[in-house]
Amino acid sequence: MSTAMSALPLPKTLQERLDLPEVLEIRATLDEYFDFVESCEYRLDYADGKIIAMGYASISHEALVGRLIYLLTDLLGLNSDFRVLGSNVATFIPEVPAVHNGDVVVLQGKPIYHIHQSPKKKVKVLTNPYLIVEVLSKGTERYDRGMKVQRYKTLPSVQYIMLVDQKKPGVSLYSRTGRPGEWLNLEVNDPESGYVTIQRKKLRLLDIYQNALAD
Numbered sequence: 220m221s222t223a224m225s226a227l228p229l230p231k232t233l234q235e236r237l238d239l240p241e242v243l244e245i246r247a248t249l250d251e252y253f254d255f256v257e258s259c260e261y262r263l264d265y266a267d268g269k270i271i272a273m274g275y276a277s278i279s280h281e282a283l284v285g286r287l288i289y290l291l292t293d294l295l296g297l298n299s300d301f302r303v304l305g306s307n308v309a310t311f312i313p314e315v316p317a318v319h320n321g322d323v324v325v326l327q328g329k330p331i332y333h334i335h336q337s338p339k340k341k342v343k344v345l346t347n348p349y350l351i352v353e354v355l356s357k358g359t360e361r362y363d364r365g366m367k368v369q370r371y372k373t374l375p376s377v378q379y380i381m382l383v384d385q386k387k388p389g390v391s392l393y394s395r396t397g398r399p400g401e402w403l404n405l406e407v408n409d410p411e412s413g414y415v416t417i418q419r420k421k422l423r424l425l426d427i428y429q430n431a432l433a434d
Contacts, residue, residue: 229270233260236272242358243272249316253335256318257342262306265318266366273359279385282431283354284322287383290427291325291350294420301349302326310351311344314373318344325350327376347376350417354383368393372402379417388428390415 229245230236247255252265264271276284288303295301304324311318311333327349335342351371353363363382371380372393380393388410394403407413413424 229255229259229272231255231259236261243270245270250335252318253342254337256309257337257340262320263318264309264320266315267317277356277385279432280322280354280356283383283385283427284352286427286431287323287352287354290422291323291352291417294417294422295325300328309344310348310371310374311346312370312373313346315370317370319367319370321348321351321371322354323350323352324348325379331376346374348374349376350379350381351377352381352383354385356385364391381415383427385432387432388413388424390424390427392417 229243230239246268247265247270248268249265252263252270255270256263261272264273284306288305292303295303302325304326306320306322306324308324309318309320310324313333324345325348326345328347330345331347332343333346335344348371353359353367355363368380368382371377372395378395382391384390387408389406389408390413392405392407392415394405395401396403405415407415407424410424410428414421416422
């Protein structure tokens with residue numbers, strides 16, 4: 220590992236990370252990010268010339284992530300060419316460049332990777348997600364809505380982007396149309412009869428949020 224890399228003021232272990240502020244942002248190059256992330260025990264994003272370690276997940280956040288993985292797997296089918304993945308699968312956006320960890324990532328077909336050769340091994344980052352879910356928190360909502368959505372749209376493989384509120388029932392679904400650069404956005408907040416449509420199948424808010432929100 221390079222001298223510059225070893226000088227980055229970031230811990231490698233999760234235990235050390237727990238003793239630091241909720242959100243960490245450290246100036247770094249993309250190469251420094253890749254060199255560091257392969258030996259780090261916790262999730263890291265890279266954006267706007269910074270390595271970013273986001274805050275800790277709430278009970279509601281993790282409950283919603285687990286529920287969405289289950290529901291999307293059922294909706295898309297266990298025997299289909301779709302795979303529903305958790306938040307440890309990072310996505311590379313070459314146009315920026317940036318690396319973001321969606322809370323849920325759906326892959327269709329075979330993965331295509333951006334490969335970085337670090338000093339010790341290759342680091343592979345997904346470039347062709349089909350659907351990306353972000354569960355919004357107070358600290359990340361503005362960034363997720365304003366920045367990450369626009370970046371995800373630059374990936375040709377992405378057909379759906381779903382933003383899920385963790386404080387109250389509410390889902391925002393961006394769907395790519397057949398026209399270049401055109402997206403539809405549907406905002407749904409009816410907890411009883413509201414739903415979004417993915418692959419012509421309904422995903423109900425009632426199923427997403429039942430027993431998922433903290434008391």
